Amino acid sequence: MKIGKIITGLFAVVILPAMVYAGNDQRAGSAGASELLINPWARSTGWGGANTAGVKGLEGAYLNIAGTAFTKQTELIFCNTQWAVGTGININAFGLSQKVGESGVISLSMMSMNFGEIEITTVDMPEGGIGTFKPTYSNITLGFAKEFSNSIYGGLAVKIVNEKIADLSASGVAIDAGVQYVMGLGKNKLGKKNSDNMKFGISLKNWGPTMRFKGDGMSFRGIVPATEVIMTIDQRSADFELPALITIGGMYDFRLAAKADTVSGKIICNHRLSLAGNFTSNSFTKDQIHAGLEYAFKELLMFRAGYVYEKGIEKYETRKTWFTGPTFGVSVQVPLNKEKGSTFSIDYSYRDTNPFDGVHSIGAKVTL
Secondary structure, three states: OHHHHHHHHHHHHHHHHHHHOOOOHHHOOOOOOHHHHOOOOHHHHHOOOOOOOOOOOHHHHOOOHHHHHHOOOEEEEEEEEEEOOOOOEEEEEEEEEEEEOOOEEEEEEEEEEEOOOEEOOOOOOOOOOOOEEOOEEEEEEEEEEEEOOOOEEEEEEEEEEEEEOOOOEEEEEEEEEEEEEEEOOOEOOOOOEOOOOEEEEEEEEEEOOOEOOEOHHHEEEEEEOOOOEEEEEEOOOOOEOOOOEEEEEEEEEEEEEEEEOOOOOOEEEEEEEEEEEEEEEEOOOOOEEEEEEEEEEOOOEEEEEEEEEOOOOOOOOOOOOOEEEEEEEEEEEEEEEOOOOEEEEEEEEEEEEOOOOOEEEEEEEEEO
8 A cells, every 4th residue: 555655646746747837849849869759669559659557578668668577588579660651761670578587677679760762962963963871760778677566567778879871970878767556456257356457657768868960971171261271170060858758657457258267267358458548748849648448359369549649639730740649550469388378479550640641560579
């Protein structure tokens, strides 16, 4: 009870000021490294990233690092995202999480954005014709999470951020931290007390020092006034901040058609319906409210839907993002070893946009 009161108080302290001081429109667009705001995983994007409180396994590396503490032994994920279809931008993400000791989990995940080849242009040759270059954005996240008790899970992650074009690059470091609190409400249909159907989560993301671009692209040849001497002039790039944010959310699982396994004595539910919601307080853009639901049949087939709301998103004229709100997803999960709980799954998600033809993500997940 004391722990529950502490968690409730923490949520109140964080969310109330966030609701009062909603997203700052005046700072919109002034942060850099915006790829840190892109969720590269298919499962969690299927219901709008609403499951900060209940994300389990490696996908927690983006939503809430505390969720990686639920890794049973080893987990691998690969995901490809067609970003804003029509732009030619692809995102590849790969990750691995491994349980260490009795309650610790180490995770490593990587995300890379591919923009294709872009024509090189200059002041003298604005039409190009002198070659191409390939911009690259990449993030590497190293995290550690731990199960502190049957109810409390926490984690910490360090991100290495890199942005590069032909003659300019910027590198930085960011820190994520998260907590999940799991509790039971009421009794199931067999009369036993629930132990994990209610979840709360809070996550601090992208906190770190400013970044700056450096390289030969900041230099040019020019004539010094009054001397007619040609010299190389080196300019300095302004520093830019990272898009820090705080997310707080809750999730509730409805387990339907419960029955007892005659062999193991465990409670088996053929149907599960999960409802989740988040409030995201962004530092450099509008705040968001995420709502989502997931239906699972025997944890073999899962359907998801979600909606991400921010002020003005209803109309094209007032919307500050190309996302329109709705998201959808589906997963097919096949057991590999029932005794060990090993599974293989294919996950897909769709995020609606206007303009462009949406965002499509498809990934494969192996749990050993």
